[in-house]
Amino acid sequence: MKPLMLQGHERAITQIKYNREGDLLFSSSKDNKPNVWYSLNGERLGSFNGHQGAVWCIDVDWTTTRFLSGAGDNTCKIWDCETGKEIGNIVTNSSVRTCMFSYSANMAVYTTDKAMKQPCEMFIIDVRNVDESISHQDPILRIPINGPRVSSILWDNLDESIITGHENGEIITWDLKTGKKMNSVKEHDSLINDMQWNKDATMFITASKDHTAKLFDAESLALLKTYKTERPVNSAAISPIAEHVVVGGGQDAMDVTTTSARVGKFDSRFFHMVFEEEFGRVKGHFGPINSVAFHPDGKSYSSGGEDGYVRVHNFDSSYFEYNLDY
Template sequence: MTCSYVTLWDLETGKNIATIKTNSSVRTCNFSYSAYQAAYTTDKAMGHPCEVFIIDTRTIDESMSTQSPILKWEITDSKVTSMVWGTLDETIITGHEAGDLIQWDLRTGKKVHSIKEHTHQINDMQLSRDGTMFITASKDQSAKLFDTSSLELLKEYKTERPVNSAALSPILDHVVLGGGQDAMEVTTTSTRQGKFDARFFHLVFEEEFGRVKGHFGPINSLAFHPDGKSYASGGEDGYVRVQSFDQSYFDYTFDYNRE
C-alpha cells in the first residue's frame, strides 16, 4: 500500500519535525510569506478528490502530524499542478493541468478570479523577490509573467519545447527557463541540439540573450540564489547543477535599440 504524506524538516539539522499523512499524492506545497501558514494540494486519485489544505505552522512540533487543517476545499476544475501564495497571506494562486490560473480567498476557500492564458499544463510557478509578480512555466512551450494581485498578463517568453520550470532573478531583469522533451521522446541528438539548455531571457523585452549547457535530459526545476550570483538546476539526468555567474554576466548590457 502506497503511503502519501507531507513532511516538515529542520534545515539546520536535517531532522524530521512532523509528517502529515494524506489520502493521495501531494502535488504542491508552499509556506506563506509570513511562514505562519503553509498550503499543500493533493491529486485526484484512489477515489479521493483533488484538494487544497491550509495548515497553521506557528507551532512547529510533532503535534502538527495530527492537527486538523485551518481550511480545506475540493477542486472541481482540472487538478492543481503548481501553486504560490498571493499578497499579505490572504490568497493563494493555483496553476492547473488544463492551463488555468485560479486565485482563492483564504477566508472562505472561494474562487476570486480565474484566467486561462496557457493552453497546456502549468508545471511551475515562482514569485518575484518582492512578491508583486510571478512567473509560470507550461507544457505549451512558454513561460509567462503575471501580476500577483490582478493576474494581469505582463510578459511572455516563447520557446520550442515544453517549459518545466522558470525563475526570476532577484537582482536583475532576467528570467531563466528550463525544460525539454518528455523522457520517452528524448534522443541522443537532443543534447547536441541544445534542447536541455537553461535559457536566459530579458524580463522586460522578452528576448533570449544566453544559454547554459550541462544537463543530459530535461531540466525539471530551477532556482536563483537569493543574492542573484548563482542558480541551481535539477534535471531528468539525476543531477543538480549549481552555476555561479562570472563577471561578464553582470557587465552585460542589453541592446535596447536592436530590431
C-alpha cells in the same frame, strides 16, 4: 562559467529551492531523500530521511528553521532544518503534489492529486507548534478543487490569498478568509509545471508544457509578457537584480532516448524580462531541466535535471556588464 556539480540523488530532480539568505540550496528528487547543500561550494550538508516515495515538492521557511516536503507516498512531512529530524507527518489520501509555507511561516499549504478515486484538494494547516499530533489535527481550511488538479502553487506575501496553477493551464486566486475563488485566467494551453515570484512578489512567472513561460501581475493576474521556446518549459525564475528570466525544460523524459542531447534542447535559456528576447543559453544537462532557481543575490543560479544532477552556475563578470542596446 564552470558549474558546481552536486551529485547526491539517484533519480531525476523534481525541485530545487534556496533559503532566504541563499547560503543553502535544498533539492528533492524521485528518490525519497530531499538533500540540503552549501550553495557556495556544493558540499552536501545532509539529507532528510523518512519518505517512501518520490518527493514532488519542497519548501523552506523564512528563518530556515523548518523544511516542508510532499511526496508520492501520500504524506506531507515537516522537518527541523538544523537536525534533519521529522517533527510532523500528515497522511493524505493521494500523493502530495505541491506544498509551501506562508510568508510568515505560521501556516502552510499543500495540495493532493486527483487519483485513486480521491479528488484534488487544497489544505491550509497551522504549523506554529508542530508535533506528532499534527497528523490528527483538522486543517484550518480545506478547499476541494472540482476542476483539473493543482500542479503548482504560490502564497502571496500578505498571507491573504493563494494562487494555484492547474493542469489545464488555468490560474486561480483563492481568498483565504472565505476559501472562495477571487479571480481566474486561462492564458496557457497546457499543464503549468512551475510558478515563481519576483523579488518583491508583485509579479510571478509561470512555466508550462505549452512551450511558453509567461509573466503575470500578482494582483490582477494580467498577462504581461510571454517567453516562447520550442520545447515544454518545466521551470522558470526571475532574477532579483536584473531584468532577466531563466527558463529550463526540454522534451518529455520518456522521449529523450530517441534523440541526442544536442537535439533535445536541454539548455537553460535566458530572456530579457521586458523585451522577451533570448540573449544566452547554458548547456550541460543530459536530460530535461526540471527546476531552476536564482540565488537571492542574483550572482548565480542553479538548475536540476532529469539526469539527477544539480548544477550551480556562478555568473561571469561579462553577464553583469551585459545590457541590451536599444
